[in-house]
Amino acid sequence: METLNYTLKDFKSENEVRWCPGCGDHAVLNAIQKAMANLGVRHEDFAVISGIGCSSRFPYYMSTYGFHTIHGRAAAIASGVKCANPKLTVWEITGDGDALAIGGNHFIHAIRRNIDFNIVLFNNKIYGLTKGQYSPTTDRGFVTKTSPMGTIEDPFVPGQLVLGAGGTFFARCVDNNLKHSQEIFEEAARFKGTSVVEVLQNCVIFNDGVHEAISDPKTREEHQIFLKHGEPMIFGNNRDKGIVLEKGKLKVVKVGEGGISMDEVLVHDAADQDGFLQQSLINMKLPDFPVAMGVIRAVPSKVYNEAMEAQIAEAKAKSKISSVDQLLSSGNTWTVD
Amino acid sequence: MSIETKVIELEEVSIRFSGDSGDGMQLTGTLFSDTSSLLGNDISTFPDYPSEIRAPQGTVAGVSGFQIQFGNKKVSTPGDLAHVLVAMNPAAVKANAKFMMPGGTIFYDSDSFNQKNFEKAKFATDDPFTELNLIDFNKVPVPVTQLTREALKDLEIDNKSILRSKNMFALGLICWVFSRPLDYIETYLTKKFGRKEQVLESNLRVLHAGYNYAWNLQHMTPRYVVHPAPIEKGLYRNINGNYATAWGLLAAAEKAGLELFIGSYPITPATEVLQALSERKDLGVKSFQAEDEIAGICTSIGAAFAGDLAVTSTSGPGFALKSEALGLGVIAELPLVVVNVQRGGPSTGLPTKTEQSDLLQTLYGRNGESPVVVVAASTPSDCFHYAYMSAKIALERMVPVVLLTDGFLGNGTEPWKVPLLAELPSITPRIARDASKFKPYQRDPKTLAREWAFPGMDGFQHRIGGLEKDAAGNVSHDPANHQLMCEIRRDKVEAVADMIPEIEVVGENSGDLLVVGWGGTLGHLDTAVRELQLAGTKISLAQFNYIKPLPSNTASVFTNFRKIVVCELNLGQFIGYLRDKLPEFKYHQFNKIQGLPFTIQELSDHFIKLIAE
DSSP: OOOOOOOGGGGBOSSOOOSOTTOTHHHHHHHHHHHHHHTTOOGGGEEEEEOSSSGGGGGGGBSSEEEEOOTTOHHHHHHHHHHHOTTSEEEEEEEHHIIIIITHHHHHHHHHHTOSOEEEEEEOSSBTTTTSBOOTTSOTTOOBTTBTTOOOSOOOOHHHHHHHTTOSEEEEEETTOHHHHHHHHHHHHHSSSOEEEEEEOOOTTTSTTTTHHHHOTTTHHHHEEEEOTTSBOEESTTSOEEEEEETTEEEEEETTGGGOOGGGSOBOOTTOSSOHHHHHHHHOOTTTSOEEEEEEEEOOOOOHHHHHHHHHHHHHHHOSOOSHHHHHTSSSEEEEO | OOSOOOEEEOSEEEEEEEEETTSOHHHHHHHHHHHHHHTTOEEEEEEEOOSSTTOSTTSGGGEEEEEEEEESSOOOSSOSSEEEEEESSHHHHHHHGGGEEEEEEEEEEGGGOSHHHHHHTTOSSSOHHHHTTOOSSEEEEEOHHHHHHHHTTTSOOOHHHHHHTHHHHHHHHHHHHTTOOSHHHHHHHHHHHTTOHHHHHHHHHHHHHHHHHHHHTTTTSOEEEOOOOOOOSEEEEEEEHHHHHHHHHHHHHHHHTOOEEEEEOOOTTTHHHHHHHHTTGGGTOEEEEOSSHHHHHHHHHHHHHTTSEEEEEEOHHHHHHTHHHHHHHHHHTOOEEEEEEEOBOSTTOBTTSOOOOOHHHHHHOSSSSOOOEEEEOOSTTHHHHHHHHHHHHHHHHTOEEEEEEEHHHHHOEEEEEOOOGGGSOOOOOOBOOOGGGOOTTOBOTTTOOBOBOOTTOTTOOOEEESSOBOTTSOBOOOHHHHHHHHHHHHHHHHGGGGGSOOOOOBSOSSEEEEEEEEGGGHHHHHHHHHHHHHTTOOEEEEEESEEESOOTTHHHHHTTEEEEEEEESSSSSHHHHHHHHOTTSOEEEEEOOSSSOOOHHHHHHHHHHHHHO
């Protein structure tokens, strides 16, 4: 492969970035630009597709091909881009409202088909662009402009939805952890199939601090667990806490206490086809559990766009028809002299 | 058997096959049509079926019909009224009584004419013919069920399979009556059932049983002779409008040197366009059955952004769902073809019936100033041409084009002289060449079309989107810029008038009455107008295929007629558009909205009356 010496700067556009100062999106933009520079993909082969929402302004801040589309439909448009030209590296930038409310149908079906593109789902649990209404990931009871007495509905957990739709790749990261986010984006991009990265992102204006308990760097090691395939599930300031399975349920233990040895701590298997443990990891919540970060599921499976190409190649090899002229004169025809 | 067979020579004859929707009438009609084409008759067909796949057996609601007209001259319609009806049950007689030519022949399955079926078809008496006042008809009872059973008695097959082959008996019988040989049908059946020997054997046996029965019965059945039509030399095939549409798009892709992408969602009566393209992976078609109508157009928009000839197909309700995304296609200025095979509306309306339902929706049904090019096909086979031209316009002018066909065209078949790709007009997509000068919304000064650069092209990286932008492609909320861009998008669509032909009238360029139609009503309007012209009436026809923009000579054509009547299968959509575009003329209107095509008779009557007024 040709060496491509890209840096972050190669992916910045000349447009002024207009997200609010302090918005989590700035950091994610940086992380994705850095990740792209490392992928060994030619600059012109990137296509960044977004829907509507604050995060969906993303393509304007990239120097790649970009398409800022309509509310909820980015997954469908990105599907079309990838199938039309499978050589491209396609990214969809979306938010909790765009992907899980108005675009829920396209989100689950893109995942079900396992088309090879990357979905970056900015989850700030609020509608920011319309100035503060609850979203499908807002916690029950949360007071917003459209839920003055608190919401009366339970939120989606994005990872559950991905697993339920037969997803092959799900990862989670936090906007303020640039280095970790960048790693995750690179892994997502290298995965063949639909990869979903949920970014816990802070809306500094309408939902400031919604993820603070998780994201605060001071408590990060205690409140997040960074999962890595093949490594034990260990976390905590002293790296002495672990996750074990007890009576079919996850449990936090302190290694060395109560006779618990390192051997009993679960080893993360992101490639496990059966998503049972991955589902439990996705569901872990404070205060009983740390919140799972990293690649939670990465199960290589059949990829839609590859199967589409293969069927076309097979049909071309087998068919007697290779041009429209041949098609028009095939089958039942007759000649009038 | 001393009575000679009565031989009736006709210029054209119309037959209606009718039975339960499970009786296989569509296949029977199709095989008969193909056989007739191969004999050199010109044909026109019209399937008329219920929206339920299997409505309750024996009821009028469950009747499925297939009408074919064939003749020794150009046949433009399936015929107003049928000369011959093949009725598999009493309900079929009831459903079709009003479509019968007085004095015509009705073959009916006498085994199905029993109390149970009379009740199901809601006859009050046990004499359906008298009850329907079908007195002056040649009624031929044929014990189809019993004879089918008899033909298959030594084959060990179940009752259901026996009943399923009754349609072949009817087909064989009609083939004798119209002097059609069976060899084409035999070849078809052999291809279809070659591996299922018993199914093939039973179908062939019943087909011949029907043919022989009619031969034996010749003293009581009239025999019709229709000589071949004199038609242009060349290679012919039968094609329906949905296939012609699909193949026209394939031809455009090959001509333009692009790959074809169709993102679509099944919907009656447009589904076949998606199917026909899904069959053509050998020609590189990327077919994507999306999760809904919205994803159908959105995947196509994505494919257009990525450099394919992108297409989506739908019908009225689906077109409504695509509206917002079509607006994205308008503002992003991407080449896109949307095929709308219209059906009766509003809402779910009449899914299987034809109607010119969506012209206003197509012209105006989007938020903001959102002009698209609108093209309408007129016959099953010219769907090929207009699909091809829709793609050409989209690719050369960077604009979404909506092609309107309808259920009548989509499902109707006619013989078609196949063109060679080399004979079709060139298509030059506006693919950008010079990266150093490229700006996404820089335009050709004459056509106002922008250039097309897509991911993978080095040096052309750019961003587009649904927000208003300036000429350089940057997002702009500048008031004056928005007005300018709206006007440019409008003028770009109007500029397409320079690549479409002028409207030509059928008949003299002046006269008492100009009949104006658009799209799929051509066959009926043309026949009615020509008949009146032969009778000396000063009447002409202008049938529009290019709706937006209108052909540049439209006003100069209209001005030479004393009266103008706009005929549509809706309550008056094109007429509203014409009143807006060309308000200097007075328009009369003639509308029908029954899920059925016009009849020649009702058109002629109205035209004569209008001229006399």
